[in-house]
Amino acid sequence: MTKALIIGGGVAGPTAAMALHRAGVESTVYERYPHAAADIGAFLTFAVNGMDALRAIEANGAVIGLGHPTPTLVFRSGTGRVLGEIPLGGSLSDGTVTHTIKRAELYGALQDAAAGRGIPVEYGKNLIGVQHLSGGGVRALFDDDTHADGDLLIGADGIRSTVRTLIDPNAPEPRYVPVLNVGGYAKAADVPNVPVGPGTFEMTFGNKCFFGYTVLANGEIWWFANPPRRKGQTSPSTDTEWRAELRALFARDNTPANDIIDATPGAISAWSTFDMPRVPVWHRDSMIIIGDAAHATSPASGQGASMAIEDAVILAKCIRDGRDIPSSFETFERLRRDRVEKIVAAGARSSNSKAAGVVGRVLRDAFMPMFLKKMAKGGDKSAGFMFDHHIEWDERVAV
Numbered sequence: 001m002t003k004a005l006i007i008g009g010g011v012a013g014p015t016a017a018m019a020l021h022r023a024g025v026e027s028t029v030y031e032r033y034p035h036a037a038a039d040i041g042a043f044l045t046f047a048v049n050g051m052d053a054l055r056a057i058e059a060n061g062a063v064i065g066l067g068h069p070t071p072t073l074v075f076r077s078g079t080g081r082v083l084g085e086i087p088l089g090g091s092l093s094d095g096t097v098t099h100t101i102k103r104a105e106l107y108g109a110l111q112d113a114a115a116g117r118g119i120p121v122e123y124g125k126n127l128i129g130v131q132h133l134s135g136g137g138v139r140a141l142f143d144d145d146t147h148a149d150g151d152l153l154i155g156a157d158g159i160r161s162t163v164r165t166l167i168d169p170n171a172p173e174p175r176y177v178p179v180l181n182v183g184g185y186a187k188a189a190d191v192p193n194v195p196v197g198p199g200t201f202e203m204t205f206g207n208k209c210f211f212g213y214t215v216l217a218n219g220e221i222w223w224f225a226n227p228p229r230r231k232g233q234t235s236p237s238t239d240t241e242w243r244a245e246l247r248a249l250f251a252r253d254n255t256p257a258n259d260i261i262d263a264t265p266g267a268i269s270a271w272s273t274f275d276m277p278r279v280p281v282w283h284r285d286s287m288i289i290i291g292d293a294a295h296a297t298s299p300a301s302g303q304g305a306s307m308a309i310e311d312a313v314i315l316a317k318c319i320r321d322g323r324d325i326p327s328s329f330e331t332f333e334r335l336r337r338d339r340v341e342k343i344v345a346a347g348a349r350s351s352n353s354k355a356a357g358v359v360g361r362v363l364r365d366a367f368m369p370m371f372l373k374k375m376a377k378g379g380d381k382s383a384g385f386m387f388d389h390h391i392e393w394d395e396r397v398a399v
């Protein structure tokens with residue numbers, strides 16, 4: 001039986017293991033964290049196309065019930081004027097809509113689902129190198145002086161992928177995204193004048209900073225902000241400094257941002273984000289990268305996790321139907337590259353619009369209502385293609 005070594009137990013790794021299991025390929029997931037991975041980023045939007053891909057391998061049950069539905073986005077300008085309202089991807093045939101989920105819960109659910117199918121997930125295994133075996137297989141070397149042998153190795157090891165540079169030592173570095181991410185949780189009861197409207201993500205293009213929040217049915221508020229920050233520009237380093245900076249950024253906006261931030265307990269901090277616009281080499285010999293390792297998108301696309309899941313399922317189909325490992329990898333790249341690079345480009349455009357200067361802001365606020373209206377009516381295909389993606393597990397891949 002073919003044996004796959006999967007590096008990374010985030011989103012793509014456990015999903016690839018489950019999809020391969022369904023395709024009759026044995027695998028083990030190796031995760032460098034000593035226990036279930038949490039990583040940075042408080043929560044993420046999990047789009048319907050990601051759910052569709054999980055459904056193709058009957059793993060959607062692991063995620064259904066996590067987080068809360070957010071099928072609608074409402075965009076406002078800093079004055080509070082509604083620029084438009086759009087569906088965040090419509091709904092699947094069973095009524096499933098896009099959800100917002102805590103990252104740690106998504107990781108945990110996928111890891112548990114893989115373990116529930118009897119797939120070994122080994123923690124504390126940090127890949128540091130590989131050796132090619134004479135019979136055509138590959139040996140993964142870990143920093144605890146252990147190793148594992150397999151027929152193929154899948155790098156699902158995220159944006160700072162080690163496998164990427166093992167495949168191509170000249171692989172590009174991640175690209176800095178010019179907005180930071182700050183986020184947290186508050187209670188609507190502690191915030192004056194926040195409408196309780198479950199299902200909607202309110203997004204404000206403020207005068208100086210983008211702000212998003214959603215109110216859950218249970219009265220929790222989940223929020224994030226994207227302070228613009230040039231590469232190398234200094235940032236606050238303490239909770240007090242961050243609160244002062246956010247207060248100043250939102251001072252002129254007609255939003256509940258500052259009230260929500262004031263009601264947020266715990267320390268506020270920020271993190272930088274990066275994307276990978278084009279990684280020229282995805283595979284070599286019996287090694288391949290998928291998910292963020294191959295094509296990380298800025299968080300603004302809301303698609304990184306869903307693309308990682310699509311990759312995992314489609315790669316398993318390619319391996320199931322391919323003549324051999326190298327040709328399966330080529331088929332995978334042919335099927336995936338165009339789509340994922342378009343989404344990364346769309347994410348970069350969204351991030352840049354959040355960091356717009358004065359002129360950019362005026363143009364954005366003037367033209368966005370028209371654009372959003374078109375999107376809401378389905379007349380704009382620039383975002384629709386992201387969500388409409390569908391995978392039929394039983395359909396053979398043309399190799």
Ligand SMILES: Cc1cc2nc3c(=O)[nH]c(=O)nc-3n(C[C@H](O)[C@H](O)[C@H](O)COP(=O)(O)OP(=O)(O)OC[C@H]3O[C@@H](n4cnc5c(N)ncnc54)[C@H](O)[C@@H]3O)c2cc1C
Pocket residue numbers: 007008009010011012013030031032033037039040041042043044045046047125126127128156157158159160161162181273290291292293296297298299301302303304305306307308
């Ligand atoms: C702030 C922020 C907000 C985001 N918001 C969204 C959103 O709203 N919607 C969305 O869809 N996506 C969002 N994303 C992107 C999303 O998190 C990623 O696209 C997704 O997690 C990619 O999954 P992955 O499995 O490829 O990589 P990851 O989830 O990063 O998993 C990689 C795993 O590999 C492990 N690993 C790394 N190196 C090694 C090694 N050498 N050996 C062993 N293990 C290793 C890591 O510990 C990690 O567990 C956001 C990202 C950030 C940073």
